[in-house]
Amino acid sequence: MNPELPSDDTSQTQICFFDLEAFVTGQDRTVLEFGAILVCPRTLVELKSYSSLVRPDDLSSVPLDFLSRRGITLEEVAAAPSFSKIANQVHHFLHGRVWAGHYIEKCDCMRIREAFEKIGRPAPEPKGIIDSWTLLTRRFGRRRAGNMKMATLAKYFQIGDYKHRSLDDVRMNLDVIKHCAAVLFLESSLPDVLTTDSAQQYPFDIENEGETELDVIMEEDLEQEFHDEMYPETDIAEDTNDYEA
Numbered sequence: 631m632n633p634e635l636p637s638d639d640t641s642q643t644q645i646c647f648f649d650l651e652a653f654v655t656g657q658d659r660t661v662l663e664f665g666a667i668l669v670c671p672r673t674l675v676e677l678k679s680y681s682s683l684v685r686p687d688d689l690s691s692v693p694l695d696f697l698s699r700r701g702i703t704l705e706e707v708a709a710a711p712s713f714s715k716i717a718n719q720v721h722h723f724l725h726g727r728v729w730a731g732h733y734i735e736k737c738d739c740m741r742i743r744e745a746f747e748k749i750g751r752p753a754p755e756p757k758g759i760i761d762s763w764t765l766l767t768r769r770f771g772r773r774r775a776g777n778m779k780m781a782t783l784a785k786y787f788q789i790g791d792y793k794h795r796s797l798d799d800v801r802m803n804l805d806v807i808k809h810c811a812a813v814l815f816l817e818s819s820l821p822d823v824l825t826t827d828s829a830q831q832y833p834f835d836i837e838n839e840g841e842t843e844l845d846v847i848m849e850e851d852l853e854q855e856f857h858d859e860m861y862p863e864t865d866i867a868e869d870t871n872d873y874e875a
Contacts, residue, residue, distance in 0.1 A: 644668045644677060645760070646727040647800040650738045653696045660686045661713060661745050662696075665796025666723045669730075669804060676804070680723055681797035683710035700794045714749045721746075725754035732780050732803050733763040762807055770810045780806065 648666035652659050665681035685707055686692060692707060713720075724742065731738055739759065746753035767778045776782045781792035784802055787809045792802065817824045 643671060644727055645671050645730050646723050647730045647804055648724065648734070648738065649731055649796040649799045649803070650741050651700065651794060651796055652741050653693055655691045655693075658691075659741060659744060660691065661741055662686065662692070662702075662707065663796045664716065664720055665798075665800055666720075667797070667800050667804070668723065668727070671728070674804065674808060676801070679797060680719055682716050682719075683707055684713050684716065685710040687712075713745050717746065717749060717751060721751075721754045724756070726757055728758045728760060729756040730760040730762065730803075731800065733761065735759060735761045735764070762803060766807070766810055769814065783810075 646666055646668055648664070650661050651663040652661045654660075661684050663681065663683050666679065667676045668678040669676055683702065683706060689704065689708055692704065694704065697704060697707065720742070729739065739756075743753040763778055766775075766783070770778075772778055775786040779792075780799065780802060783806045784790055784792050787806060789802065789805055789809070793799065
């Protein structure tokens with residue numbers, strides 16, 4: 631039985647998990663796919679979903695290896711709507727809601743704003759942002775699951791392959807958060823029995839209290855590694871400045 635969508639007066643409390651697939655050509659970043667799910671914050675039940683490929687202005691700029699790694703054909707991209715055609719739906723899913731996703735603060739949030747700027751429309755604004763990369767790095771810990779990329783976390787929990795397709799990825803994102811929360815919840819009930827040696831030796835909390843200088847350096851290195859994989863032709867400092875501006 632499918633859950634009913636909430637009434638209009640509660641819809642803005644839903645969490646919107648979203649993901650973009652985008653490629654870089656020179657200094658231009660182009661959105662190729664948008665995917666999102668609306669989730670009830672009390673039950674973590676998926677209420678609604680939306681995804682679409684996006685046809686760029688210049689089809690010749692699309693890297694074919696980028697498409698092949700995602701199982702997308704150039705014909706599918708050519709038949710897709712432009713971003714201006716899906717902008718209303720994207721705005722409806724995002725505006726005024728809590729945004730959630732993996733490494734979205736320095737990547738996907740910026741790409742959304744840039745995409746709306748390109749078509750001359752005001753971008754949606756979040757009610758709040760939950761970046762699961764930051765949250766899980768601090769609360770679940772790098773020493774449990776390595777670099778904290780979604781593919782690494784999926785392998786850690788044995789929940790399938792990371793596909794680099796927007797809708798699949800946001801659903802995996804939510805699934806990973808559920809797994810992490812369950813592990814932490816169970817460990818908290820019997821910390822002397824269930825807590826791993828690494829978690830006991832290197833506790834993390836949301837305020838970063840007790841982190842060493844090495845911990846901070848490791849997080850900065852992992853952040854750069856994560857960024858380089860997604861946007862190899864851009865500099866992380868440039869992206870951060872753009873976002874803050």
